[in-house]
Amino acid sequence: MADNRGLSHxxxxxxxxxxxxxxLIARRTKGCTIDLEDGRTLTDGxxxxxxxxxxxxxxxxxxxxSAQLIxxxxxxxGGLVHRPALELAERLCALLPxxxxxxxxxxxxxxxxxVALKMAVQYWLNKGQRGRTRLLAFRGxxxxxxxxxxxxxxxxxxxxxxFAGALPEQIIADLPRDDASFKxxxxxxxxxxxxIAAIVMEPLVQGAGGMLFHSPEVLRRIRELADKHDVLLILxxxxxGFGRTGTMFAYEQARIVPDIVTLxxxxxxxxxxxxxxxxRKHVFDAFLSDSPMHALMHGPTFMANPLACxxxxxxxxxxxxxxxxxxxxxxSAQLAAELAVCRGVSGVRDxxxxxxxxxxxxxxxxxxxxxxxxxxxxxxxxxxxxxxxxLTPAFTMTSAELSHLTGAVHNVLAAGAFR
Ligand SMILES: *Cc1c(COP(=O)(O)O)cnc(C)c1O
Numbered sequence: 001m002a003d004n005r006g007l008s009h010x011x012x013x014x015x016x017x018x019x020x021x022x023x024l025i026a027r028r029t030k031g032c033t034i035d036l037e038d039g040r041t042l043t044d045g046x047x048x049x050x051x052x053x054x055x056x057x058x059x060x061x062x063x064x065x066s067a068q069l070i071x072x073x074x075x076x077x078g079g080l081v082h083r084p085a086l087e088l089a090e091r092l093c094a095l096l097p098x099x100x101x102x103x104x105x106x107x108x109x110x111x112x113x114x115v116a117l118k119m120a121v122q123y124w125l126n127k128g129q130r131g132r133t134r135l136l137a138f139r140g141x142x143x144x145x146x147x148x149x150x151x152x153x154x155x156x157x158x159x160x161x162x163f164a165g166a167l168p169e170q171i172i173a174d175l176p177r178d179d180a181s182f183k184x185x186x187x188x189x190x191x192x193x194x195x196i197a198a199i200v201m202e203p204l205v206q207g208a209g210g211m212l213f214h215s216p217e218v219l220r221r222i223r224e225l226a227d228k229h230d231v232l233l234i235l236x237x238x239x240x241g242f243g244r245t246g247t248m249f250a251y252e253q254a255r256i257v258p259d260i261v262t263l264x265x266x267x268x269x270x271x272x273x274x275x276x277x278x279x280r281k282h283v284f285d286a287f288l289s290d291s292p293m294h295a296l297m298h299g300p301t302f303m304a305n306p307l308a309c310x311x312x313x314x315x316x317x318x319x320x321x322x323x324x325x326x327x328x329x330x331x332s333a334q335l336a337a338e339l340a341v342c343r344g345v346s347g348v349r350d351x352x353x354x355x356x357x358x359x360x361x362x363x364x365x366x367x368x369x370x371x372x373x374x375x376x377x378x379x380x381x382x383x384x385x386x387x388x389x390x391l392t393p394a395f396t397m398t399s400a401e402l403s404h405l406t407g408a409v410h411n412v413l414a415a416g417a418f419r
Contacts, residue, residue, distance in 0.1 A: 029056035052270030084309035098257030110144025269315035378408035
């Protein structure tokens with residue numbers, strides 16, 4: 001008999017608790033696999049929400065975190081700092097192209113975005129420009145689940161009408177892809193520039209909003225419009241950062257520099273909760289004055305947790321020592337080659353690949369529970385959402401493991417397990 005103790009006291013994320021079958025219980029992870037309590041082992045296709053980029057239980061991360069656990073698991077960051085945070089901040093700034101040079105640490109992606117929004121709004125206040133409190137974000141975007149970040153998510157996915165009244169009203173535009181839509185964005189910015197603090201977007205890939213891709217050229221032109229209308233550009237690299245799109249950061253591909261960048265997800269190699277909001281010099285400088293009113297008033301209790309900062313430093317060591325971007329390129333080529341057959345499956349609308357992201361978009365997924373069960377039957381861990389089945393494996397995945405995953409996706413789709 002399965003041991004279900006505790007299950008009746010857990011409230012699961014994004015889950016209709018009445019109709020969804022009980023979750024599987026994970027017991028152990030190793031490399032790119034997850035062992036379940038029921039004895040099965042699954043090959044992991046999504047690296048725990050895109051975090052475990054080096055695979056699970058990497059010994060180097062474990063060693064650095066273990067040493068830190070003995071020395072100092074946590075200390076408050078108010079008035080005190082510590083070597084793991086100093087090392088990490090310095091290394092992140094060296095890695096990020098441009099004059100992004102001040103790091104504010106938090107403990108989740110949503111909060112990193114909240115901090116970026118607060119920085120942008122206060123930037124203008126500190127410069128004496130009142131009324132620039134709104135944000136411009138794009139349809140299809142995802143920036144988190146807190147109240148302020150929901151308001152800049154896609155209006156349907158962010159449930160803007162359901163939560164009307166509870167969410168601040170932001171400006172949501174279509175992500176421009178051609179001259180006509182760039183002209184429309186230009187006009188929206190011209191009409192609202194005196195109330196807009198910043199444009200917020202995910203560079204190259206709108207992840208949780210539907211795994212939608214756009215070109216570096218789109219990003220470059222949005223940077224131009226932000227400059228033209230003198231609004232800040234916040235790039236949310238929480239999904240794309242640390243190699244996922246083929247370069248260390250997605251915005252490198254557009255050869256632009258954002259004013260503020262948010263990082264989380266793969267920052268600690270999938271081991272600990274940590275996030276960072278990184279600002280350029282001119283943004284930071286706007287907070288310097290002799291008035292305490294001009295300071296950034298934010299400070300999560302567990303910010304810059306030393307264990308998490310050590311894990312992140314260890315993850316950066318691995319990016320330096322091991323050929324991660326070459327591995328991403330190889331995964332990308334294999335995903336493109338092996339997912340192509342899904343194009344021939346009835347009900348498949350699109351197959352697309354960018355970096356280590358492989359996406360099969362269906363017309364619709366009618367029976368999500370059945371599809372998820374069929375994937376587990378194939379001994380893979382893949383989490384379809386809406387009408388999307390996607391793979392975002394660890395960069396260390398072997399080509400045999402990846403073939404197992406792409407084969408499983410094709411098998412369940414060809415068998416019609418989503419109808
Ligand atoms: C996951 C994600 C977030 C939110 O991060 P949490 O740690 O879940 O709060 C924000 N932006 C993007 C692009 C993300 O992928």
